[in-house]
Amino acid sequence: MSNFANFREIGRKIVCVGRNYKDHALELGNPIPKKPMIFLKSTNSYVAEGNPIVIPPGCQNLHQEVELGVVIGKQAKNIKKDDWKDYVAGYTVALDMTARDFQDEAKKAGAPWFLSKSFDTSCPVANFIDKSKISDPHDLELYCLINGQEKQREKTNSMIFDIPTLISYVTQFATLEPGDLLLTGTPAGVCRVQSGDTIEFGLTGIIDSKFFVQ
Amino acid sequence: MSNFANFREIGRKIVCVGRNYKDHALELGNPIPKKPMIFLKSTNSYVAEGNPIVIPPGCQNLHQEVELGVVIGKQAKNIKKDDWKDYVAGYTVALDMTARDFQDEAKKAGAPWFLSKSFDTSCPVANFIDKSKISDPHDLELYCLINGQEKQREKTNSMIFDIPTLISYVTQFATLEPGDLLLTGTPAGVCRVQSGDTIEFGLTGIIDSKFFVQ
Numbered sequence: 001m002s003n004f005a006n007f008r009e010i011g012r013k014i015v016c017v018g019r020n021y022k023d024h025a026l027e028l029g030n031p032i033p034k035k036p037m038i039f040l041k042s043t044n045s046y047v048a049e050g051n052p053i054v055i056p057p058g059c060q061n062l063h064q065e066v067e068l069g070v071v072i073g074k075q076a077k078n079i080k081k082d083d084w085k086d087y088v089a090g091y092t093v094a095l096d097m098t099a100r101d102f103q104d105e106a107k108k109a110g111a112p113w114f115l116s117k118s119f120d121t122s123c124p125v126a127n128f129i130d131k132s133k134i135s136d137p138h139d140l141e142l143y144c145l146i147n148g149q150e151k152q153r154e155k156t157n158s159m160i161f162d163i164p165t166l167i168s169y170v171t172q173f174a175t176l177e178p179g180d181l182l183l184t185g186t187p188a189g190v191c192r193v194q195s196g197d198t199i200e201f202g203l204t205g206i207i208d209s210k211f212f213v214q
Numbered sequence: 215m216s217n218f219a220n221f222r223e224i225g226r227k228i229v230c231v232g233r234n235y236k237d238h239a240l241e242l243g244n245p246i247p248k249k250p251m252i253f254l255k256s257t258n259s260y261v262a263e264g265n266p267i268v269i270p271p272g273c274q275n276l277h278q279e280v281e282l283g284v285v286i287g288k289q290a291k292n293i294k295k296d297d298w299k300d301y302v303a304g305y306t307v308a309l310d311m312t313a314r315d316f317q318d319e320a321k322k323a324g325a326p327w328f329l330s331k332s333f334d335t336s337c338p339v340a341n342f343i344d345k346s347k348i349s350d351p352h353d354l355e356l357y358c359l360i361n362g363q364e365k366q367r368e369k370t371n372s373m374i375f376d377i378p379t380l381i382s383y384v385t386q387f388a389t390l391e392p393g394d395l396l397l398t399g400t401p402a403g404v405c406r407v408q409s410g411d412t413i414e415f416g417l418t419g420i421i422d423s424k425f426f427v428q
């Protein structure tokens with residue numbers, strides 16, 4: 001059994017896919033992507049349970065996006081879809097916190113997404129789950145509640161691009177390394193969170209996590 | 215004297231600024247930015263001298279951008295402009311290799327820049343230069359030759375946002391960590407490079423570096 005409990009310390013990047021659930025793409029008025037839309041979060045984004053999510057300065061519209069995370073276990077370059085499992089150490093669940101107002105401004109200007117996606121505490125993340133504990137990562141249920149009210153609930157089989165496709169696509173361009181995290185996109189139900197809010201999220205029956213917005 | 219010769223191994227992000235020299239913003243038909251335009255390269259981008267620059271699959275228009283790099287020496291959050299020097303370990307020079315066709319497509323779609331900026335070998339980088347060897351990083355000359363022909367030559371005092379401003383701006387949002395690299399933007403003269411080309415670049419009188427495009 002591999003041990004990547006410390007993936008937040010050893011990993012050097014968080015590779016994310018945008019608009020990977022149809023209903024989420026549509027709720028923000030975006031087209032359904034024809035190929036994976038990849039972006040980065042840097043590791044300063046990580047925040048562990050017990051620490052607050054901090055709204056970045058100037059942000060007026062912070063959104064939560066609950067996502068299944070794939071923890072990479074082995075250096076991966078030009079990986080064939082069929083071989084994807086060899087490169088996965090395990091899973092986790094995370095929030096891809098997004099300063100939606102910053103992102104809207106960037107999208108309009110054709111500018112990069114750094115400010116909207118990589119601010120400190122923009123990646124609240126749960127613990128590592130060894131892959132031996134999850135027989136099929138495409139048969140999980142993501143959920144997210146804000147102040148006890150359900151906002152997101154969706155099966156991971158609704159992804160537009162599945163995990164083998166994402167690993168194969170990304171590694172054509174960029175090497176994935178042990179401890180790197182791949183965030184696989186969020187289903188519909190993102191919304192504004194505010195100071196004082198509690199966000200509970202997880203994978204039904206597998207892992208639960210709770211964070212506060214400072 | 216700090217030793218960050220291994221900054222490529224210990225650093226976890228490359229924070230870059232786009233359009234930080236007026237003539238370069240204009241040569242690509244972009245507006246002069248009113249605030250720093252920040253994006254990320256992930257550390258899989260690094261390539262050291264002796265290894266080739268590899269054109270990413272599908273890219274038809276790979277550009278070189280020579281840039282002064284600032285190596286962070288100490289964890290930096292909410293740094294005041296006047297204190298910037300305390301957080302710098304030293305400098306280097308690098309190429310921010312850019313798949314301009316991928317970037318043009320992303321800009322039009324309001325999509326993130328990952329594919330155009332973070333492919334493997336997209337950050338050819340020279341060695342670490344301790345800060346004791348550079349009295350004023352804003353009084354250096356960047357240069358870049360392709361196949362012996364001069365393409366870029368500019369003083370670093372032409373930056374729109376200087377290093378104190380960049381460090382102060384970025385650390386309002388994202389913590390910089392020891393070994394992280396800050397790339398400070400490229401002057402005018404970017405152009406297409408092709409398989410077989412030799413790129414020589416550096417800081418006049420301080421450091422010279424040479425890479426080949428495979």
Ligand SMILES: [Mg+2]
Binds near residue numbers: 040112114254328
């Ligand atoms: Mg980006």
Ligand SMILES: [Mg+2]
Binds near residue numbers: 017018065096186
């Ligand atoms: Mg997301």
Ligand SMILES: [Mg+2]
Binds near residue numbers: 230231232310399
């Ligand atoms: Mg650049």
